[in-house]
Amino acid sequence: MKQNKILIPIFLMVVIPTLITTFLSFFRFSTTLDRKLSDVFFHLLPTHHFFSKDIVIIDIDEQSIAKYADHPELGQWPWKRHIYPTLIGYTKLLTPPKITIIDIMFTERSDYDDAIVSANESLGGISHAANFRNGGIVIPRKGMQSISEKFSVKLETSIPFPNYENVAFPIGQIGETAPMIHVVNVIADGDGILRRFSPFVRWNGLYFPTLAMQAFALGERYDTLTQESDFYLIKDDLRRHVPVGKDGLVRAYFYTEEELRNIPRYSAAGIIDSLEKLNTGEVEDPNSLLVPPQLFEDKIVLIGTSAASTHDDVVTPHGLFPGVIAQAVFASNLREGHLLKELPESYGIIFTILVLLIGVLVLFINQWHLLKNLYPIVAISLFVGSFYFLYRMDLVLSTYSFVLGFPISYLLGFAYLTYTEGREKRKFNHILRNLVDPEVVSVALENMESLKQGGEWEITAFFSDVAGFSSISEELSATDLAKLLNEYLSAMTKVLKTNAGTLDKYIGDAIVGIFSAPIQNKEHPKLACKTALEMVTELEHLRVEWNRRGDYTPLARAMVFRIGLNCGQAKVGFMGTDSLASYTMMGDTVNLAARLEAAAKDYGVSILVSESIQSSCKEEFHFRFLDWIRVKGKEAPVKIYSLESFQKDVSSQMLKAEKEYESGFSLYLKRNWEGAIEHFKNVSKILEKEDVSSHLLIKRCQMLFQNPPPVDWDGVYTRTSK
Template identity: 30%
Template sequence: MKLTVRSRWVRILVAVLAAGACVALMEALWDTKIARQIENVTLIRRFEARAGSDPPIDPRIVIVGVDEESITHPYLGRWPWPRERHGELLREATKRKPDVVTFDFFFTEPSPDPTQDEAMMQGLELYPNALVGAVAERDAPGFDSDRIGKTESLTRIIGDPYAAVGFDTGLTPIEDFAVSAWTGFVNCPPSEVDGIRWRVPLVVRLGSKLFPSIALQTVMCVQNVRCSDVEVEFGRAIRFFDSQGMLLRSIPINERGELRLNFRSLDRFVQVGYLRLLNQLRQLPEVPWPQEFPPLKGQILMIGQTAAGLTDLGPTPMSSSTALVLVQATAVNSLLREDYLQEVPRGTVLWLWFFVAAGSLLLLRHAAVMAAIILPLALAAGYVALAFWQFQVSSLLFPLFMPVAGFIGIHSVSVAERLLRESRAKSRIKSMFGTYVSPEVVNEMVAAPHPPQLGGEVREITALFSDIASFSTFSEVLSAPQLVQLLNEYLGPLTDTIIHHDGTLDKYIGDAIVAMFGVPVVRPDHAYRACRSAVEMQLRLAELREKWCQDGVWPEVVTQMQTRIGMNSGDAVVGNMGSSKRFNYTMMGDSVNLAARCESGAKSYGVHIMITESTHQQATADGGDLAFRFLDQIVVKGRTQPVKIYEILGFSRDLPQSIHD
């Protein structure tokens, strides 16, 4: 019991250490570029899989696209357009009273014609919630101020502001626009891993100050929140408060102040071309507002480049070429609807897979190889299905690649180790039994789900002993080479007969053959097989005698050779026995000794095959083609109970009727 308990704890320890090593390797490789690239591919597939069931975009968001039709129309002209056109759009849009108008591009230099800037500034002043873009970038004019026009910097900061996306230099709107409209930063750097925009900064550092992004500033305008009402805690959240200090909204951000974008199908955004919208507005009120157009009243107009030939495009999980205004609009939609991706903490996932890996390794330690392959694959597939399902129904983001790769990896190693171990065990079985039993039995042993127990066990077997009668006289009349030749010619066919009936050769003792039936592979009819084998051994010997007579070189003692065989069926101890360097698969026990006594006792009764009652009973129960004759009931030395003994006469079909009678 102590050994069993110890072995159990050793297996548990090995499984725990293996699972721990797997988790440690997962943690070490988690942030490598290739791992992140593959993880991002799985995330793209999740976005694609749920696109058809995405909820509607916030109806307040309207994308006003600088599209191909707009940039090719002579009225607007080539891009960039005169700023009076934007002023015109702003003035005309007042007819429909939008709540917020956002320009997702820059006005960082004055126009050569001051009237252009004047026209646009007058348009901006018509809206309390108009926004223009800014960008923090390298190789731009320096900046170190706590405000950009009427936009103040964010001052309620928890954490290191220099961790935020940004630079000491940047491009800001011209002063007239900065004092007439709010400023929002449009920085949206692609991922260094794959060039895709997975996140958008909600706060951007310019110099030593933090300013809201254009998406954050848009939502601040919608909720009438000023910069002084915003708290930024890096790695946790951006929080909006009302004038009484009550929390209005909490937006999750990472250590750099970025929001992980929860992309919805981009086709669900309401989009209208810049030129089409301007033309429709100019016709008011003479021409009624078309039903297919967004109402604009109380809505958020996000004006940005959407034409394929313009530069403000980039890859996203939804498309290889996405208008970046849609990236900002995605952020605005997430903020308005509080539709955020919720990332499952890495530590939680690692602990989960530690227990799953350790448990499955223990469970599958002694399972079939196919089960050890299928179950881990099923668990991994279940986890993948769970990740896709949770992503669709609750925007819960489970890491996929590293957990699945690590789990499949450790089980692949486990299966490979087991296959190697089993291959070695099978090779050992083949080398151990290849000369003792038939190839068919060896193959059966190798193919068995559980290899035979070779360390020693009690099994019911039939033991067979055979010996050449008066063999000592052979040594007197034959030379050593002749004796060796004779034994080889004799032992070969008789051993083949034993092996043919799935017997196992135990050993040769001079001219004696010792064999056993029913091990190492179980044969319920072992007694019947042994009896048939004994009869056929006598038939083979008769053929050998005829051959030796025809050879004409052997003395009469050889051509008249007789062999006695004794057998008994019963329990015996079988297994590998010997020293640590040399051992044999053999048998021992009282039933084995009784078989040897039968072989030697056959001489007293003048018979060639003598068996015990137990062998007789089992053989007749399993086969009816053998003829037996009761000989006697004897008390064997070392026993107190008498034993009935029988002679095997041969196959019933070969005996004359007189013997049957």
């Protein structure tokens, strides 16, 4: 293609979509759209990470609050604080958990704070929740400075972790005696969906760990390292890369909705009930309790709420979930290394540009028409495959540029291609106006040069001819003859085209058709057989209608035809001059089909086919063996069959008659003329009508009986006429 012809497609399919997607990125629409689209892909693609087996949740759920609503020691929500040491202590009855992380804030005073203080000092391994916020009045509280210095983390980094103006630490002695403190703040994206978290947050120039970070550290020593834009957590021999974004947040891997709902959660009511049964001696074996204490051995235990009255719900990519579930996901991510890195939007834009450039080559350079039709599937598959490949590596490719840019590119490119090809087709319209079959016209316009060149492949040749048409035409006026032919040819041609056949030509009342050309179709023998049977049925309908109307003459109303079918290699092509051309076929395969149509008269059958047709279609269609013949001009014998019906329509009478016929033919080949004749006579008796094929073989046997064949006779009948 000339250079000036490729510039327009590049402008339409590459430049315009790229400008549109780049324009969106300037207004930050792309970020929200990107994350929404990636959520969709995450739902559709197979998961490759699974929730950590180290994390369990003690859940103050609806059942717990409802069961103890009237309990004098607990009451309605919020529960009295002395229950929390009970829950924590139960998890430490056997081997204690790695750490207990509380996702409930104790930032206001109560009458039961001493119980929590005592638990801090005696049980240990507890991390309390702090709440950071922006806005409002900063109220200095006693001990806040000492608490902040005690639990802050020293970081030397330029990463802009989320910064807050105000803080609420656990109140009084709870905060001062807390073994550990974590921040429970979460930050939703612009569309209100929680997808990301931060390992640290800032306040007053100090850094504090979040709940997820505390689950990773377990209260033990760890180091941090910042190398350029990469952030690492280092604990013992573990070096965890945390792909923090420009705003200090990291994209979480949210697993599947099923996994989130199956995170091990144990009802607080179940723990209280189990402890009561253990204390009263009702149950001696801890393993038989509703919530056995060994469930918490060496685990990371989160204590949170899922009851609606606690108002601690967040919107996740999988819908509405309790906040403690989201915190558990973040903790699992950081602990197991299930962290996603969002690649820069420019990566997605560059990828999209490459795909769009390939699209230009496919639509405007490539000459393989199938590939043009498959182009959208190929492009989408390439995108999904690349996205999934990167996703398996925990990398998130920007999607909005492709999801928006590709449809725009395809529509513009396809519209321009349709316009340019339409212009070319109009140039060649005068060449094709003499073609009869619209399908040939359509394909020719798609690839004119290929049709002119022609080709050689396997086809099925179809020939049909009306029996005794000369006698019919002599009885009719020119007007009635034309009307009869129009009705007959129109009906038969419609059946031919409905079954993907191509009309080659009409020769008077004869119809010549091709199956599997110009559009190749591996089912061509079956389609030809189906066409032949449907034509027989259609002619019956025509005869009924002609008799009802009283049209034409009795001979015309009793019209029958013969069909010959053969499949094999043949030369096919679009042949002729620029102003007069037709799509036709040539070769021995075609000649044999024509000979079979003529031979059908001798055997008194409507549809005569070769062995190649029978062997290809015998599973769906029923054939009757007739003879071995040698057609004029060919030495090789041909085994011929009559196409009788679909297999589902075969009757026992037909099968019995055919078996008798084959027995007669076997004796015929053995030169047992008298025995063969008896079998052939029985065929007509079984069918309760004269069987022309059997009668033909009877006459042949009688002739051979009178004039025995030579010793080397092979039983093949040689036809001397076409």
